[in-house]
Amino acid sequence: MTKERLYLFDTTLRDGGQTEGIDFSVEDKILIAKTLDELGLDYVEGGYPGANRTDTEFFSKKRDYANIAMTAFGMTKRAGRSASNDPGLQGVLQAEADAVCLVAKSWDYHVRVALGVGNEENLEALGQSVDAVVASGREALIDCEHFFDGYKANSDYALACVRTALDHGARWAVLCDTNGGTLPNEVSEIVAEVAGQVPGGKLGIHAHNDTENAVANSLAAVRAGVRQVQGSLNGLGERCGNANLVSLIPTFLLKPEFADRFETGIKPDQLRNLTHVSRLLDEVLNRSPNRQAPYVGASAFATKAGIHASAIQKEPETYEHVPPETVGNERRLLVSEQAGKSNVLAVLDRIGVKVGKDDGHVQRLLDEVKDREGAGYAYDGAEASFELMARRMLGDVPQYFSVESFRVLVERRHNALGELVTVSEATVKVQVDGETKISVGEGNGPVNALDQALRKDLGENYQKYIGSIELVDYKVRVLTGGTDAVTRVLIESRDRIDRSRWFTIGVSPNIVDASFEAILDSINYKLMRDGAPGP
DSSP states (O other): OOOEEOEEEEOTTTTGGGSTTOOOOHHHHHHHHHHHHHHTOSEEEEEOBTTBHHHHHHTSSOOOOSSOEEEEEEEOOOTTSOGGGOHHHHHHHTSSOSEEEEEEEOSHHHIIIIIOSOHHHHHHHHHHHHHHHHHTTOEEEEEEETHHHHHHHOHHHHHHHHHHHHHTTOSEEEEEETTSOOOHHHHHHHHHHHHTTSOGGGEEEEEBOTTSOHHHHHHHHHHHTOOEEEEBGGGOOSTTOBOBHHHHHHHHHHSHHHHTTEEOSOOHHHHTTHHHHHHHHHHHHTOOOOTTOTTTSTTTTEEOOHHHHHHHHHOGGGTOSSOGGGGTOOOEEOOSTTOOHHHHHHHHHHTTOOOOTTOHHHHHHHHHHHHHHHTTOOGGGOHHHHHHHHHHHTTOOOOOOEEEEEEEEEEEEEOTTSOEEEEEEEEEEEEETTEEEEEEEEESSHHHHHHHHHTTOSOHHHHHHHTTEEEEEEEEEEOSSSTTOOEEEEEEEEETTTOOEEEEEEEESSHHHHHHHHHHHHHHHHHHHTTOOOO
16 A cells, blocks of 8 residues: 655744754754755754844855755735735745745734734735745645644634635645644644645644643544654754654654554664764753663663563663664663673673673672662763773773872852852872873863873873863762762763764762763773773
């Protein structure tokens, strides 16, 4: 049976750019658009040309893409102006784009309050705007803003907006849950009613995530008849975000309900790049990937319990809903106080350490993990520290250097401008190749100062390995109450060159000491990973 075509529309660069704290550069947009093209999407909404300098520059020249139709976003013409005399609409039509997506009011309440015009005048402006897009030779799409709220308030008028867009030649009329408050059962009912009156093959869905239902609403809309799905990478978007394409794409391709009925422009070999695409976006945004993200998160196929680990090693599908490699992810069996030998063996195998299941080191390592976790360590979130501990127990890690002492000073004072500032200074004494080295570092806090001092001079044998390390995240958890509480510190480090990340841990009643332990593990892990020679 011939499968129906499902079209995927990405709005990361437009709607995703409205996420609080996110500001794409032109270079960011070019990189992300190229990545989405390689992934095999159908449409990429690049932004609103004419609305700001970045989007205008991004659309200033034509770029060649293999798969995507680059789409410019704009608004229907203003009341009282012709399409040819509306600067906003003309700015969009002059952009170097393959398609134009215009937003139109489809809730009569918004037509009256936001636009201040009559319902018929709004429909007239919508139709004339679509005419202008079609006349420009571009594919026309209409985002029917607040469609679901509008349909519930005045279904005849909301439906008239859809019909007007399609009658004037729009390829797609997109039903938007702009406020994000519509629930899946409502989406199913409303889309089914609309698809019964206009062709479902010309309908799309644009869901926001304000009730955590954007993905569910998108799936419900497809079941009910729409054939275009809009969303963003990693669920970026205004307020609570948009439907997450990184969750929707593998669901469409791997779940039989959709995979048996629909096809998309994404092939299996492209799907295997999905994890990379998701994490690349986080790199561009300079933020840590969501470890619990479905399909692509580091924890998406991670198992902690020993009994589960044993079953997964025998039959992976016992605890995996899809094979992790289909989306470019990997299976991870974690070590913790809940782990068994199966977990330890699996982790050792993954990091390239081959030991037999009856090797005494396995039980010793498991006992050590459980003892340390009883003291506050948590190795399921700090695999770099676990690998160091395991390899040291097996005698695989040389002692590159040893720390004799460290000292941290924190001083609050007035600077030369009379401003009250707090400065930190750290001194670290280390033994490297039989030589004592004393380094001093300054930072915006004691941990930063210690990190700077330790990495300042580890000798010519090691300095070249650690120059690219940067500390990108620092988390503290108080494990026991009171001012003398035991503290756990988790540090995330990154290599600026190969963009790899790793996590290390430290535990101590002294927060600075716990932090320094995690920093030491981070540096030693980098030296070990890169094959630095022993002393």
